[in-house]
Ligand SMILES: NC(=O)C1=CN([C@@H]2O[C@H](COP(=O)(O)OP(=O)(O)OC[C@H]3O[C@@H](n4cnc5c(N)ncnc54)[C@H](O)[C@@H]3O)[C@@H](O)[C@H]2O)C=CC1
């Protein structure tokens with residue numbers, strides 16, 4: 001039997017794209033094609049070559065190429081979109097919508113031309129609306145177009161909680177619903193440390209501060225970096241989702257999924273708990289929410305809808 005390595009294309013070879021490619025290679029999840037615009041072709045080739053040369057040192061086997069030609073992405077098992085512009089201090093993610101929508105449309109048509117049956121993971125912001133754009137443009141089934149926000153938002157929450165309690169991040173779980181914006185909904189009621197409800201370990205005021213820091217976690221890093229946004233944790237989050245899909249792991253992870261009736265919403269991409277496996281989003285898990293949680297989720301959905309209204 002010949003085992004075929006997966007082929008993963010990463011569109012956008014900037015901070016998040018290059019970091020994602022490197023983490024994918026380190027985990028030997030497949031061969032990697034890093035794609036950027038023609039003007040950056042040499043830099044993209046250089047990054048790919050540099051990454052490949054880490055293979056012997058780190059002990060991974062992966063073909064990694066840099067290119068601006070979509071022909072090289074032919075028959076990708078998975079495509080990860082990180083192309084577009086990132087925000088700078090003082091901007092909101094939503095300020096990126098017009099520029100990045102154009103980028104999503106052009107890259108998506110090229111992606112599906114060469115990989116008509118692929119699965120696409122979207123990172124580009126504003127990610128809920130950009131995932132919707134890619135879904136519409138690609139013609140792929142909804143379960144094969146997936147956005148990343150909740151793994152990252154949850155990771156931020158888990159990091160802050162672990163620090164607060166001086167515990168391993170491995171033992172802290174979190175739960176974030178809704179859009180990837182300031183109105184996201186970290187669900188404390190579903191968050192635990194070693195199986196113990198966080199509400200019994202951290203007082204309500206301090207927990208609310210941690211929730212607030214999580215909501216603003218992206219902006220905190222944008223303000224520190226000064227000229228771009230986070231990329232290590234976003235890339236790690238994409239890779240966790242990619243691994244679940246490529247290895248058919250049936251992981252319960254939050255995804256930006258297309259809702260058709262779930263959570264009382266229709267025709268919108270929004271962050272919800274899902275099962276990720278070879279079929280992409282194999283299931284959307286519907287939770288019982290309190291009236292207060294429902295109101296918060298509706299508010300977050302309204303913020304996403306406001307951005308969707310400006311989509312061309
Ligand atoms: N959903 C999430 O949780 C997160 C989303 N993001 C978003 O990811 C996006 C990328 O962020 P970074 O990698 O830091 O930005 P970056 O500026 O470092 O890289 C973006 C790359 O996309 C390339 N690009 C632009 N147009 C392209 C096209 N038509 N085809 C191919 N490549 C193209 C650029 O040349 C650049 O190399 C931003 O929109 C950012 O807001 C970033 C972190 C987390």
Ligand SMILES: O=C([O-])CC(=O)C(=O)O
Pocket residue numbers: 086087093125152180217218219221222229230234
């Ligand atoms: O904040 C940004 O612009 C990038 C992002 O989505 C994040 O880091 O959560």
